[in-house]
Every structure is written in structure tokens, then in C-alpha cells.
Amino acid sequence: MPDLIHSLLDQDIGHLRIIADLWGLDLDSTDSDSARDELSASLLDFNLLADHLASLPPETDSAIAALIASNGRIAWATFTRQFGDIREMGAGKRDREHPHRNPISTSEILFYRGLLARAFFDTDKGSQEFAYIPDDLLALISRRRDGQLPIPTIPPTSTKNESVGRPASPAEKGTEILADDSILDDATTLLAALRMGKPLESDSLLSALRKQASALQSLLASANLIKKNAVQAEATKNFLESPRKDALKLLYDSWLASDSFNELKLMPSIICEGEWKNSPLDTRRTILGFINAIPSNKWWSVASFVQAIKQTQPDFQRPAGDYDSWFIKRASDGQYLRGFDSWNEVDGALIRYFINILHWLGRLDLAVAEGAMEATAFRIGSKVESQKSDFRLSTFDEKGRIGVASNGKISIPRDVPRVIRYQISRFCEWDEFVGRVGSSVSETRIETKVVNYKYHITAQSLKHAKEQGLKAEQLLSLLVKHTDNKVPPPLVKALKRWEANGTEARAETQTILRVSQPEVLEEMRKSKAGKFLGEVLSPTAVVVKGGAIQKVMEAMVELGLFAEIENQGEHHVKN
16 A cells, blocks of 8 residues: 555645644645655654544544554445545635545545545456555554554454354244255246247246246346257257256356356346446355355345344445445335445345245245245355355156146146157247246245146148248157157147148137118128128128228218127127
């Protein structure tokens, strides 16, 4: 850090005279350079410094002690949060208002005495602004106060091996939600949807993924399974065919090393705007460090864990404690979340979200207190950053069988090979699912996890599959193999006929105009309403083209005819 004389380089003669006055010194020099040399020599006199420190208000003790405990410097935002800010003003306003006579904070007291300076220093996270004591002053202050320092009021930074928070109470442990590997099933569903070009809101099965779709897509991209939302065929095939434990490890390792998976910007409760950048990889490592300090196989309080980080290392993701340059707003009402007052909604929420991601990836268990909708406790089985961690999951071999009905409905349990469900789903419409209570990555809300997937075969789904280069005979082969050759004969027949002939029947919903006499219909066909009429069904009935019924009825009035709509569910019109 700079020494005293270099810390005063940017200060004008007026500021130097203020420092001299507060120290009870006469400053003979009239130019800044000479005054700086003169002042520095006086302030570095050990006895004078000792006397001056003894005369300072008691509240300065904690600030000086905190700086000494941090090797002389603390991030500016962190320091001023604890000890107050310094009012920004030019020389003219300063000389008019004399802020040193009525300081508003401990920081101002020390600043106008030359005991505190601020500057930008290079760190491993880039240039950051710090509050600091000049090096030569620091050496003297430390010597003078050795053994006499008060306990710093800024909480010390947690050490690597120090647990933050406390064990969970019996109430916090509540209902246990054990870690599992259901993320693999969600990944299979989303990969199939992306391959088919299905929108997430298209059916109930996909809507269950809606809240976590962005996070899952980002994770799949980190694992090189998708690129620009396009499924990478070979990588996906290998992923789906690999044992569940290996597939889960792939997703976890990809997340662990990813600098593109940005937890902060994936949180559903906030919206991040602007071009500012955070460092998700550094943040991930920091939070994992906190989690890995917690005793294994012990339930830990989520609330106390978050609060302890707020107290000991609130700036874990913020360079130099900056809470103003990131443009973040609350998703529910668009309110901007700025300043340290928003810590719980942004930084604290991120820690909770992070815990849920680790649960989502099979690395820790959650518990929910009675009546709560968020996780209140968590438990790890081993150090989560280690690639040799014990997943503690009851993974299973995928040897299940598919259920197929004669009406084309298909039921696929979780234990059917993921690659088979992926393939079959591309031929089908997607129906409801059967689930159980669990937790997804949608922050900490309890969600439903799918245990049985429902599909059905239609002419439209087969047509869509054909457009993707798939054949009905491929579907039949899959069904035969994974039902132990128990595909109902009518479905076998239907698939073979469709492969040979395509669609042989079509159901349509039409609006039919029925008139009382053939002459009326003939008159209608010759009028301007004629262009809205389609296939003639009988001398007194005709099909109305889609969406044109109102125009036809208006034209009938011009012909002196009134029509009424009967049995609207079947789209019948009668005059």
C-alpha cells in the first residue's frame, strides 16, 4: 500500500491544512508539495501519533482495529457499510461547509486526519477500491497499539475449515426430501422436446419443466449436449445410453467447471439487466467452500447458514462490495434491487438457490419444516466439490418395460432406458404424467417429480415424426422389444397401415348451413355470400368456410333472410 506522502498526493493545500489543524500543527509551507513533506514528517512522529490516537473519539478504535486486523486495508464498500461514508464535495464546498468540524461518520473523522485513505488496488478479481491506512502510519499504529486493540466490529472472514451457521433444529428438519437423480429424466424430456421443436407450454409434461427449463438448458449446454438449443446427436446418444450414475456425474462435473452456467442470472425471482458481468465460477467455488466446511451427514439450518455468510462474508460475489452497479430487479413487480439493503433478495436468495441446485444435482438432501414452502435444512454426505464424492443415491439399472394399450396410449416408467423413452416420445403426443412430491431447481419451492410418463400415438404425431426422418416401423420395433412382444394387434395393424398408406381417415370440425328450401341455397350461392360457402352436402345443406359464418349471416340479411345458430357446439346454422 502507498505510504503517507503518496496517499496525500491528490490532496490540495486546503485539505492538508485541515489535517494539520486537527493535529494541532502549524503548517508553514504555502505550496502543496512542500506542505505534504512537512505534514508527513510530523504525522510520522511516534510520540505525536500516540498522543493523537489517544485523543480520538472511542468509535474510531474499532475502525482502526478492523483495518489492522485486515493488514491495513478493507474493501471500501465493506468498510463504509460498517463505519459510514465520506461526503463527496469539491474544495470550494469543503472550505465553505467545513465537514471536518462536524463529521457524519467514523470514516470522515479518520479521513480528515490523514489516518484513512482510499484507492484502487489490483486483486485477483481485478481492480477494486479499498479503504486503507498508509503503510508507514500502519507500522507505527500497530506498534503503538500492539496488545491493546479492541475486538474488531467487522466480522472476520470465515476460514476454510470453519463451519458457518448452526445445526438444524428438530422443527427445521421437518419432512426430508432425499437427493435423487431425477434430473436425468428431466434432461431426457427436455432433449426430446428440443429435438422435436416442442414449446414448453405445449402440454402438461413439459409445463412441469417450465420453471427449471432455463437452468436445465444452460446445464445441458455446459455438458455439450446442446449448442444454440440444437441437440448434439452423438453426445446425446452417449449421455442417454450411459449408466445413470455416470450420466449424473457428467452433469455435475460440467456444472462444476462451467463459467457459462450463471446461477445469479438464472434465478426466477430476479431479472438481470445491462452489460455488467459477475463471476459465477468464483462465486460457485466460494459457496462450495462454505458448504464443505459443514460436518458431513449432519442436518444444517438454511436460514442460519445464509445469515452467517451475510455476517462474515457478505461480499462473496461482489467485487469490492459493490451493490449499485449491477442492474437487478424483482421479477414480481419490476422493482430495482440496489444497495446492501437488497442483500437478502439477491445474494441471500442466491445461496438458497445454490443449495437447491446441489440437491437437483444429487449432492445434498433437503428438509422442509411443517407449513413451509421452502427448504429449511440441508445435509451433505461428503465433500461436494470432489469428483470422487459418494453420491449416496439409490440409482438403478434401467431395465423397465413399457405399457402399451390398443388405443395407442403408452406408459413409460422411470426405469425404462432413457434412450428408449427419448426415441419413443418423438413419435407421440405427450400426455399427463404421474408424479410424487419432491424439489426442483425453481429456487427452493417444492415441486413435483415425474415417475411415470404418458404418451399416445396419433396420425399427427406420426406425420411429425416422418418430417424428422423417422418411420412408423421404427416405433413398432421399439415397442415390440421393450414390451416383450406384447404390442396389441390392432395397434400393430394401425402402424403398418399408416406406414403403407399414410392417413386414411380425417376428422373435421365444420360449420354447416342448412336452409329450408333448395331455392334459398341456390340464391345464397349466387350472392356475394357464395365465396364463403364450400362443399355442398345436400340440396339444403352446405359447408361454411372457416371463420366466415358471421359474413354469411350478414349477407343473408341483405337477401331478406334471418338465420339462427343452433347447437353451437356442433356448428349448425339454420334459416
